[in-house]
Amino acid sequence: MSASSVNRRRILSLWLPRLPIDRIQRFFNSAGLGKANEPNIVVIKDNNALVIHALDEAAERLGLHIGQPLANARAMCPDLKVFDADVVADAKTLCDIADWCDRFTPLVALDPPHGLFLDITGCAHLFGGEAALLQTLVRALGRQGFAVSAAIAGTSVCARTLTRQATGTIVADGGEAAAIDRLPVSALGAGEAITTGLRRAGLKTIGDVASRNAHEITARFGARFSTLLAHALGQGDAPINPRKPLPDYIVEKRFAEPIATDTMIAMTLSRLADTLIASMEKQGKGARRLEAAFFRTDGVVRAIMVETGRPVTRSAVIDRLFRERLDALADPLDPGFGFDMVRLSASRTEVVVQEQRDLDAHVHDNDELAALIDRIAARIGGKRVVVHLPEDTHIPECAVLAAPAQHHLAAAMQAEWPARAESEPPLRPLRLFEKPEPVTVPFATVPDGPPHQFTWRRAKHAVVRVEGPERIAMEWWQDGKQLTRDYFRIEDAEGLRFWIFRDGLYEGEVFDGDGKPVPPNWYVHGLFA
Numbered sequence: 001m002s003a004s005s006v007n008r009r010r011i012l013s014l015w016l017p018r019l020p021i022d023r024i025q026r027f028f029n030s031a032g033l034g035k036a037n038e039p040n041i042v043v044i045k046d047n048n049a050l051v052i053h054a055l056d057e058a059a060e061r062l063g064l065h066i067g068q069p070l071a072n073a074r075a076m077c078p079d080l081k082v083f084d085a086d087v088v089a090d091a092k093t094l095c096d097i098a099d100w101c102d103r104f105t106p107l108v109a110l111d112p113p114h115g116l117f118l119d120i121t122g123c124a125h126l127f128g129g130e131a132a133l134l135q136t137l138v139r140a141l142g143r144q145g146f147a148v149s150a151a152i153a154g155t156s157v158c159a160r161t162l163t164r165q166a167t168g169t170i171v172a173d174g175g176e177a178a179a180i181d182r183l184p185v186s187a188l189g190a191g192e193a194i195t196t197g198l199r200r201a202g203l204k205t206i207g208d209v210a211s212r213n214a215h216e217i218t219a220r221f222g223a224r225f226s227t228l229l230a231h232a233l234g235q236g237d238a239p240i241n242p243r244k245p246l247p248d249y250i251v252e253k254r255f256a257e258p259i260a261t262d263t264m265i266a267m268t269l270s271r272l273a274d275t276l277i278a279s280m281e282k283q284g285k286g287a288r289r290l291e292a293a294f295f296r297t298d299g300v301v302r303a304i305m306v307e308t309g310r311p312v313t314r315s316a317v318i319d320r321l322f323r324e325r326l327d328a329l330a331d332p333l334d335p336g337f338g339f340d341m342v343r344l345s346a347s348r349t350e351v352v353v354q355e356q357r358d359l360d361a362h363v364h365d366n367d368e369l370a371a372l373i374d375r376i377a378a379r380i381g382g383k384r385v386v387v388h389l390p391e392d393t394h395i396p397e398c399a400v401l402a403a404p405a406q407h408h409l410a411a412a413m414q415a416e417w418p419a420r421a422e423s424e425p426p427l428r429p430l431r432l433f434e435k436p437e438p439v440t441v442p443f444a445t446v447p448d449g450p451p452h453q454f455t456w457r458r459a460k461h462a463v464v465r466v467e468g469p470e471r472i473a474m475e476w477w478q479d480g481k482q483l484t485r486d487y488f489r490i491e492d493a494e495g496l497r498f499w500i501f502r503d504g505l506y507e508g509e510v511f512d513g514d515g516k517p518v519p520p521n522w523y524v525h526g527l528f529a
Contacts, residue, residue, distance in 0.1 A: 008173050012130075024083050041059050043070050087113075100301050153234075155236075259339055289348035293345070294339045302333055373405045429526030464491055
């Protein structure tokens, strides 16, 4: 066998022709409401008319077909059970099946609306060969309640074409053209207009189209169809688009007898972590993002992800992070009838930089702080553990940026904040409101003076001392009209100190509908200690 044939891609195409109705029937069967041999269809609106979108075997035996108007279907079968199409739920079900197919290969792509592509290049031997892999996959999905058609070929287009007409076909390398030679042109899925045009031209099979000169087909039906035909015949192929990027490292454990206890799950994760760390250590890598996937025997897949602020190089750290994550799950990890496979992958890794750790106490402190942040983030979520970074702006509410601590810890430790002038009162309040709160000012010194009293939260405050104003204009490059603010540091008769501002300049920025100046609004933005 030549090197080129060894490296040739192998694509497994899955097609679930009855996915919409299978999804509904699985729901009713799980609730014990399903009835055998009862004709069921799913309808969707097309050109202001309801037509059949999917149907089961019982309805198909009655002569019904996809695209048939609902009125005609009811005339043929008055007892027909009709369901409305739910495209979103169908897409969710297809994604769930794609997650389950990750057990065979991490390269799984969607082929909407009801199909999948699996790149099984180099991994079929793990399941006993391509024939055994195809049978295992089809039988497993069949037990889950799905009608499935599958085929394997060297190109995705050829495999997809065979699933529509010759399910179960496995095309040897280089045999794509012969495998689809006698199939009808409709199997290519080129669209109704092109299919009708080919038939009118006397080209009823794919072989008839392939026998014509390529430039003739291109001139009549376009370059896009010519490319589709070439890919179906095995003459090159466009790569599939996997749903998930390929992780840097993957380790997994399969079980002949499914596991269901927390102890076995923890032991399995611990062993996988040891193997994963050993693999990364050989290349001097550490993990920054880890994902554990649990595959249940009934097809349900649960995935749990943890992130770290620094590259992880110890399996004990991985164990602790996943224990924290599992303990904090709002929806506990339900094993059902057990997990028959557990996978641990590192989707993001970095080169580990060696540091002097014996004499430098700061390095140890940083490591302990990063480890603490990782554990807290694993329990409550990385977005809830934040550090604050200074921003180069004079707008008070924008002067601080809250960023995830795992990714910005080093920047926060090196950040330089504006220094406070000694023996001077603070320019900014200790407590700054996230959103300024309105206050009522009965009168103020116009146009730039402070208020003599104000009402905030239904309490009146008499002003006894004032510092200001500090004028802050909004950035001119921001979208929308922003008003100029005049900030005042105010102390009331009770000794409370407020940071309030007038939003807008009187007779300069605030006008009514007739263009006449009106008093601007006042807000309290913070409280001093």
